[in-house]
Amino acid sequence: MENNKKHPTDTLMSDTMEKVRQFVDANTVVGTPIQAEGVTIIPISRVSMGFASGGADFTTKNQKPDTDNCFGGGGGAGVNVTPVAFLIVHGDNVRLMPLYPPAYTTVDRVVELVPDLVDKVSALLKEKKEEEQQ
Numbered sequence: 001m002e003n004n005k006k007h008p009t010d011t012l013m014s015d016t017m018e019k020v021r022q023f024v025d026a027n028t029v030v031g032t033p034i035q036a037e038g039v040t041i042i043p044i045s046r047v048s049m050g051f052a053s054g055g056a057d058f059t060t061k062n063q064k065p066d067t068d069n070c071f072g073g074g075g076g077a078g079v080n081v082t083p084v085a086f087l088i089v090h091g092d093n094v095r096l097m098p099l100y101p102p103a104y105t106t107v108d109r110v111v112e113l114v115p116d117l118v119d120k121v122s123a124l125l126k127e128k129k130e131e132e133q134q
Helices: 008-023 107-132
Strands: 034-036 039-058 070-090 094-099
Touching: 008 039, 008 070, 094 107
Parallel strands: none
Antiparallel strands: 034 039, 039 070, 070 094
C-alpha cells in the first residue's frame, strides 16, 4: 500500500521557506527608485539570512507500528537587511554614495572608485574630442 500522505517535516520546511521568499525578493536588495526634481535615488541593501528546520518521528511503546507516528518539530528563519548605499542618477551621471566608512578590502575600494573613474575618463574623452574639433 503506497502512502501519498505528506510528512509534517516537508510541510514545516516548505511553509517556512515560502514565508522567507515572500519577505525577501529582488526589491529588498535594490529598492524602489525615488524620483525628486530630476534626480533618481535607488537604495541598495545587503541581505543575509539564516534558516533552520528540524523534526523528530518516533513510535512509543503503546503505539502500533502500522499507525501514524508521533511528530515533533520546529522551523525558523532570520533575515537581516542592512542599507549600504544609494545610487544617485542625475541626467547621464550615476554616483554611488556609500552609507558606511571607507571599504576595508582592495576589491571593495575598487568597486567604490569605478563611478569616479568613469566620470573622469568621460570628461577626458570629451575634452580631447573638443580639442580635435577646433
